[in-house]
Amino acid sequence: MENIAQIDQKIQALMWQMRKETLVKMQQPFSIDEKSGRKDLVTTIDKSNEQTIISKIRELDPTAQILGEEGFGDQVNQINGRVWLIDPLDGTMNFVMQQNNFAIMISLYEDGIGVVGYIMDVMNQKLYHGGTNGVFINDQQIEAPANLHLKDALIGISGPLLIDNNHNLQQIARQSRGPRMYGSAGIEFAKVLTGELVGYVSYLRPWDFAAGKILAQALNLQVKTIDGGPLSMLSSNVVLVATERASKEIVTLAN
Amino acid sequence: MENIAQIDQKIQALMWQMRKETLVKMQQPFSIDEKSGRKDLVTTIDKSNEQTIISKIRELDPTAQILGEEGFGDQVNQINGRVWLIDPLDGTMNFVMQQNNFAIMISLYEDGIGVVGYIMDVMNQKLYHGGTNGVFINDQQIEAPANLHLKDALIGISGPLLIDNNHNLQQIARQSRGPRMYGSAGIEFAKVLTGELVGYVSYLRPWDFAAGKILAQALNLQVKTIDGGPLSMLSSNVVLVATERASKEIVTLAN
Incomplete structure (x- = not known):
């Protein structure tokens, strides 16, 4: 190679x-x-x-x-x-x-x-x-996005998770400046990289989050399961990518 | 003039x-x-x-x-x-x-x-x-978008209305192929005009929907309140813009 x-x-x-x-x-x-x-x-x-x-x-x-x-x-x-x-x-x-x-x-x-x-x-x-x-x-x-709090920014959340209020995501959305929903993990990860979203939560398979995880971590963003644990690279996860501050706040609200 | x-x-x-x-x-x-x-x-x-x-x-x-x-x-x-x-x-x-x-x-x-x-x-x-x-x-x-059913397309819904399940919007979202949330009435009306969304529902003031209403009606789209009534041009409304088919289906589900 x-x-x-x-x-x-x-x-x-x-x-x-x-x-x-x-x-x-x-x-x-x-x-x-x-x-x-x-x-x-x-x-x-x-x-x-x-x-x-x-x-x-x-x-x-x-x-x-x-x-x-x-x-x-x-x-x-x-x-x-x-x-x-x-x-x-x-x-x-x-x-x-x-x-x-x-x-x-x-x-x-x-x-x-x-x-x-x-x-x-x-x-x-x-x-x-x-x-x-x-x-x-x-x-x-590009530079790392500002380490914003959840309350100061927009958050991407997948439709099914928000509608079913899994992981208290309705409350998490209310605490943000507003939820957004674009329907593509790649596009939403990209918006977290640039700071257009403070974070993104969705149920994802490895190929949905693998590239975004590398880029996000290189910009000091946290990429975890919604429980704050490590992601499995071989199975599905409820993935949370967010700034360090928002990640802590979201994991607390979700659990 | x-x-x-x-x-x-x-x-x-x-x-x-x-x-x-x-x-x-x-x-x-x-x-x-x-x-x-x-x-x-x-x-x-x-x-x-x-x-x-x-x-x-x-x-x-x-x-x-x-x-x-x-x-x-x-x-x-x-x-x-x-x-x-x-x-x-x-x-x-x-x-x-x-x-x-x-x-x-x-x-x-x-x-x-x-x-x-x-x-x-x-x-x-x-x-x-x-x-x-x-x-x-x-x-x-541009041509009028295809007269799609709700079940066959994506729908734009504002965050607060979806989270609070006003007008049964969670069920309406489930019946579609997926909700989307972009955070701008102008951008979402534009996506209905081009058929990228089958419809859009949000609580809007007259300047939020006035331009979109004209363009949508010129393309055979329906622009109503979520109850199926006419919009007031001088006060706020829960506005529904959608294809003729989806509009009927959404009004039925919402009421």
């Missing part, structure tokens, strides 16, 4: 290539299927994106494991060694209904530790990427 | 000028005050935008009444004659916290009937405008 700086350049190029391909495929007919139900969609573009990404990563890093949302990767049962996580189209419902507010995400973990993460906001032409060496939007390095 | 086509050209130019001025003012220091509380902000930019808009409209249409959010217009007690409604910065909370997802809105009513409406999505550089002669995004005329 090449060194991480070389790999990073190639994955960045891959993200821009995937963006371009997705924009082209969106203009052509594609099929939409339901996965677990009418609110959980998959398109032929999710699948073909994943196949392209996996084939490129196999070439770059042939001995790593690959965990992809659509199942074209490996059966990953342990997080040791190098593991690539892939969400080929995050926010598929938005992609289908809005042709906006969706992302492509890739990340690399080594022995469970995040190395590099990539979130491509396709329609806004913004690639959020980096790791411990800094976080960038395209070529511009 | 000039004819409506001439006025329309001048208001379009004014909207682009206001966009440019707002982008400049955002880069300079501005003050933020609370109005009714910590979730209801006003900035010096809201105020200066309103003053600029009113002074231009006075010049174009000196005998009309002007109803502006920040109070620099007239005390409007009846909707007869020509009335201009102005929201100089819609989504002020987003403006302050996100520097995104806010709008500038102007509309003209004559004897209570909508003539022309304008919604400027400042950061996306999109002016939604028109009336019975058609609805345009910048120079491109």
Whole structure:
């Protein structure tokens, strides 16, 4: 395998290539299927994106494991060694209904530790990427967002969790300056990175949060379960990403 | 007064000028005050935008009444004659916290009937405008969105109404393909116009919905109170804008 700086350049190029391909495929007919139900969609573009990404990563890093949302990767049962996580189209419902507010995400973990993460906001032409060496939007390095309190900012919360008031999230929303709901983990993680949201809470699978977790932690943001515990990288979690202050406040209110 | 086509050209130019001025003012220091509380902000930019808009409209249409959010217009007690409604910065909370997802809105009513409406999505550089002669995004005329059912699409709902389950909105959200929450009436009306949302429900004041109502009705969308009644143009309403099908379904579920 090449060194991480070389790999990073190639994955960045891959993200821009995937963006371009997705924009082209969106203009052509594609099929939409339901996965677990009418609110959980998959398109032929999710699948073909994943196949392209996996084939490129196999070439770059042939001995790593690959965990992809659509199942074209490996059966990953342990997080040791190098593991690539892939969400080929995050926010598929938005992609289908809005042709906006969706992302492509890739990340690399080594022995469970995040190395590099990539979130491509396709329609806004913004690639959020980096790791411990800094976080960038395209070529511009960004600073850690202000360590705001919950009461002083907006919070992203997923619809089902807010409606069902799981983890006292209605009260948490009331204590903030307002809830927001965009329907894509990648887009909402990106808004926490830039400080547009003080935090985000949603029930997520590993490929939904893996890239965002690396970028968030590199900016001094906390990424935990809603109980304040560590995330499992191989199963679903109610994920909380937030500033250090808001994270403490939310975990207290939620438990 | 000039004819409506001439006025329309001048208001379009004014909207682009206001966009440019707002982008400049955002880069300079501005003050933020609370109005009714910590979730209801006003900035010096809201105020200066309103003053600029009113002074231009006075010049174009000196005998009309002007109803502006920040109070620099007239005390409007009846909707007869020509009335201009102005929201100089819609989504002020987003403006302050996100520097995104806010709008500038102007509309003209004559004897209570909508003539022309304008919604400027400042950061996306999109002016939604028109009336019975058609609805345009910048120079491109748009078609009426598909007459979708609630169950087949996303719906915008304001945070407080969803959290408090007013009008059975939690059930309405569950029946849709998912709720979304963007925090700006102008931005959410725009998403209903383009079909990105099947509808939008929020407690709104006249300047929040006046422009959107004109554009929505010109595209065969229904704009009513959540009870299915007509909107008051001089007071607050729980406003529902939706496709004809979703509107019927939502009114039934809400009542």
